[in-house]
Every structure is written in structure tokens, then in C-alpha cells.
Amino acid sequence: MLDLLPPVLVPEHGEQLTRDAYKRDFRARETALRDASSWKLERRQHFEEQGSPSRDALRRGEWETALRLLEDRRDALLATAREDERKGYRFHRVRVVEEPLPPYVQWELHSLRQRAEYGERIRVVSGGRVAAAEREHPLPEVVVLGRETLYQVLYSEAGTTLGAVRYTDHDLVRGWEHYIRKLYEAGEDVRSYFEREVAHLPPPTE
Template identity: 75%
Template sequence: MLDLLAPDLDPEQGDRLTRTAYKQDFRQREDAVSDGSSWKLERRQHFEEQGSPSRDALRRGDWEEALRLLADRRDTLAATAEEDERRGYAFHRVRVVESPLTPYVQWELHSQRQRAEYGQRIRVVPAEQVAASEDTGLLPEVVVLGGRTLFQVLYTEAGVANGAIRYTDRDLVERWEKYIKALYAVGEEVISYFDREVAHLDPPTLSAGRE
């Protein structure tokens, strides 16, 4: 278990953004980062992502189509990797996993393994590593951009994106970046985790129209 505790987040200290405003602000701030890095913590085990044909196929229970559609984006991933290298930008992800894997996380790990093949820095940590910080509930979904901005990404109970809260207090941003970096340091590279824990799994079974 990681000894370092996650910092608190007080919504009153941030700016509430709608989903559209968040996407626009995120894009602008990320594009402005050069010769720097960003850090993302993914904790929830289920999301209802929108705008992803592969995710839609998973929702329908068409596992082969979901994986085929992931494979179709390799050119896009290669172009993104080339652009990130050009501007000296590195995006890091920490994916917290519970066992057994939910259908969503099983699908996402296929996606993340593919991303890692194109240079994205992704590591996996078991939920036990963050238990010390979850006495009162699950950790939030957090992204720290360029050491300057922290977004707490919000979701409905069902896992549908619902905007974000933006924080710019330098001390808070630095403490969250330190926490995510500490998780990343004890995490396992997603490729080795996937090859050992995920590659052999049967297609996920969806029950009652849910994952």
C-alpha cells in the first residue's frame, strides 16, 4: 500500500466547467504545454464513454468489432506520438484496477496496451495501493496538465461524463502531481500487466444490458 495520502479537493476552491467548456479548456491548455509532462489518474471501473465506436461495440456486446475498431486507429496514434515527440510532451497515465476486471476495464486495457506501443506512458496499480486514501470513498478522476492546472473530471453515477472542476492553485497542483507520480513509480507497465493478466481472458460477458 502506498503510504503517501492523496490531497483533498475542495470544489469551492475550483471553477466548475460544463462538459463542453471542459473539453475546450483542456485542449487549449494541453496544446500550450511544450517540453513538459502531464499526469492522469484513472480510478473508476466503469465509464459510459461517448463518441467512441469501439466503446459502442462493447456496449452492444460485439467484442470482435470493438477490438477491430481499436486496431483501426493506429495511424492516428502514430501521428499523435510524432507530434508529442516534436514538442517534447509526455502524457502519463495511472490506471487503478480491481479484480476481477470489469468488462469496461478489460476493454480499456486493450486500448491502453495499444497506446503504450506508440510510446504513451501507462502503468497499472492494484486498488490496494490506494486504499489508504479511500477511507471515505473512491479517489477522484484527476488530470494534471503541465504542472499548472488540475482538472477533477466529473461523472454521473452511471459513469457518463459530466464536466469538470478546474483548480489552478500551484501548491494543490504540485501535491496532486507528486501523488500521481508516486503511484506511477510503484505501478507496472501496462504491456507486461496486459500480457500476463488480460491477454488470455475470454471476451467479457455483459449482463442485463450493462457491463
């Protein structure tokens, strides 16, 4: 268990963004970053991603198609990796997992393993690692962009994106970056976790 606690997020202290406004704002701010790092914490065990053919195939129960569609995006991942390298941009992700793995997480770990092959820095931590921070409620879904902006991404009960709360308070942003960084340091590289815990699993059923 990591005893460190993250700062409290108070929605009234941030700016509410709709789903479309969040995506536009995130894209613009991330594109502008140079020689910077970003940090993402994923806690939920189920998302209903929109605009992902592979996720749609999983939802239909077409596992082999879902994996094939992930393979089809390798050129896009390579292009993104080269652009990030040109800009000196480093993206870190911490994925909290509960076992046995839910179908979504099993599928996502295939996706994350592939992203790691193209330079994305991804580590896995167990739910037990974050227990100290979850005594009252689960950790939020958080992205810290370039030490300047924090997004608390909001989801429906079903796991669809509703929007986000954007925070720019310096101490809050740095505090969350520090927390996610410590989780990252305590985590396991997604590639070794995948080979041990995921590669042998049969196709999931939602």
C-alpha cells in the same frame, strides 16, 4: 499500500466547467504545452465513453468488432505520438484496477496497451495500493496538465462525463502531481500486466 495521501480537493476552491467547456479548455491548454509532462489518474471501474465506436461495439456485445475498431486508429495514434515528440510532451497515466476485471476495464486495457505501443507512459496499480487514500471515499478522477492546471473530472453514477472542476493553485497542482507520480513509480507497465492478466481472457459480457 502507498501510505502517501493526496491533497484534499474542495470544489468551491476551483472553477466548475460544463462538459463542453472542460473539453475545450483541456484541449487548448494541452495543445499549448511544450517540453512538459502531464499526469492522469483513473480510478473508476466503469465509464460510458461517448464518441468511441469501439466502446459502442463493446456495449452491443460485439467484442471482435470492438478490437478491430481499436486497430483502425493506429494511424491517428502514430500521428499524435510524433506531434508529442516534436513538442517534447510526455503524458503519464495510472490505471487503478480491481480484479476480477470488469468488462469496461478489460476492454480499456486493450486500448491502453495499444497506446503504450505509441509512447504513452501507462502503469497499472491494484486497488490495494490506494487503500490508504480511500478510507472515506474513492479517489477522484484527476488530470494534471503541465504542472499548471488540475482537473477533477466529474461523472454521473452511470459513468458519463458531466464536466470538471478546474484548479490552478500551485501547491494543490504540485501535490497531486507528486501523488500520481508516486503511484506511477509503484505501478506495473501496462504491457506486461496485459500479457499476464488480460491477453488470455475470454470476451467480456456487460
